[in-house]
Amino acid sequence: FNMVQADYSNNLAETDLALTAAAREKMSELFNQIEDDEMKAIRVFVSGGGCGGMGYGMTFTDSRSEYDCVRSEEGFDVYVDAVALNFLRGVDIDYVEKPTGASFVFNNAFAMTGGSGTCGACGAAGGGCA
Secondary structure, eight states: OOOOOOOOOOBOOTTTEEEOHHHHHHHHHHHHHOOOTTOOEEEEEEEESSGGGEEEEEEEESOOOTTEEEEEETTEEEEEEHHHHHHHTTEEEEEEEETTEEEEEEETTTTTTTOOSBOTTTOOBTTOOO
């Protein structure tokens, strides 16, 4: 009887979650403005509710769990827990400046959940709600 051990990688690949150059630049800028030395990374997360049933967001974090997938960027790390990664695979995070304001946009965010890629409540394209 031969047991095969499954390989588990906690590396967050670009194919799992992509960041555009504009998003990387803005994340690095924001991370460098933090005055709290305890902050270790930017966490990308998924929450229930919102447009199409799922909400996507980011926050600064001071802790990493054993279930986090990690990618080191220049000047900051990105953490995504394994459960959230199931909903984020194939998503591109962009930073867009418009006359109405600037924001991070999660493109292709609804492909995995069967949504339309636009916000039904506000009409924002690309899966991002303003």
